[in-house]
Amino acid sequence: MNNTSVEKIGCFNTILDPFNGITIEQISLPTSKDEFEINLDYLIENTKNRRNLIWIYIDISRSDFIPIATKKGFFFHSCDEDYILVVKRLFPNAIIPTAANHTLGxxxxxxxxNKLLVVKERISNLGFKMPGGHIDNKEMISTALVREVKEETGIDVExxxxxxxxxxxxxxxHKSNLYIxxxxxxxxxEINIEDTDEILEAKWVDINEYLEDDKVMDYSKAIVVAAIRHKGLTLTNHETLTHIKKDFELFFPK
Structure with missing residues (x-):
């Protein structure tokens, strides 16, 4: 069995993954449907007895390749703006890692x-809440926090x-949401709302008034109380992961 991490099979440059699957990136795809189908047949035949999975990133400009792949037993796994990722099991019980099943906020x-920064959204009738929103793709938690507060209130924070x-x-x-x-x-x-399409009003409000306001959700009140009473998890430059070549954030108790 060939266990090299990169292998040329037909026109495809394949990359071995930890699940004994091989991945084909968009850049490795041919330009014509006929060439794609011929090479895909060869790839399946060449790997069906030694690999568990075949993954193919199909660029949106090559979307006409999708029916060819599905005809060969590939199915949809996940997607982004400019690609769809399809996968084929070469063995019936091959494990396929779950696609992203949540959004982050x-x-x-x-x-x-003793004043709390709050906002009122245009589309919400829940009253005032803490500023916040979606964490963008590849964005760190702390970076998203600073950006969202700035956009919704004009306030610079750390x-x-x-x-x-x-x-x-x-x-x-149809996903779960993790809200941090x-x-x-x-x-x-000084309040200066940048995202006026989303935010109707932003203001500093007395904490006690906020906690006593019947229009404020109990959930929001509980968060504020927790922030007053507890220190939480702080961002730590932990030496255990400094060797990895990835962006990361680690949080530990104070």
């Missing part, structure tokens, strides 16, 4: 001089700690 508890993690289902796209509430420290104080 981040919210900020920002307190200054990340302090994670105070709460919420898991909600169902959410957008963080304590952030204000570096400026």
């Amino acid at each position: 981040v919210g900020a508890v920002v307190i200054h001089n 990340f302090d700690s994670i105070i709460s993690l919420g898991h909600f289902y169902p959410h957008q796209f 509430l963080c304590i952030a420290n204000a570096k400026s104080y």
Whole structure:
């Protein structure tokens, strides 16, 4: 059995993965449907007794390859704006890792001089809440926190700690949602909403008034109380993972 991590099979450059599957990136695809089908048949025949899976990233510009792949037993796994990832089992019980099954969000508890930074969204009738929103693809938690608060309130903040993690289902796209509430420290104080399409109003409100307001969700109140009483998980430059060539954030108790 050939266990090299990179192998040329037909026109494809294949990359071996930890599940004994091989992956074909978009750049390795041919330009014509006929060439794709001929080489795909050869690839399946060449690997069917020694690999578990075949993964193919099909670029949106090659979407006419999709019916060819599905005809050969490939099925959809996941996608992004410019590609779809298809996979084929070469053995009936081959393990296929689950596709991304959640979205990520981040919210900020920002307190200054006993006042809490809150926003009111245009599409929501739940009253005032903590600023926050989606974490973008490839974006770090602390970076998303700073960006979201700036867009929704105009306030510059720096990340302090994670105070709460919420898991909600169902959410957008039939996925779960993980919502990370963080304590952030204000570096400026003047309200200047940048995202006026989403945010109707932003303001500093007295914490006690907020906690006593009947229009505020109990969940939001619980987050604020937790932020006052606890320190949470702080961002740590931990030496155990400094050798990996990836962007990462590690959070540990204070």
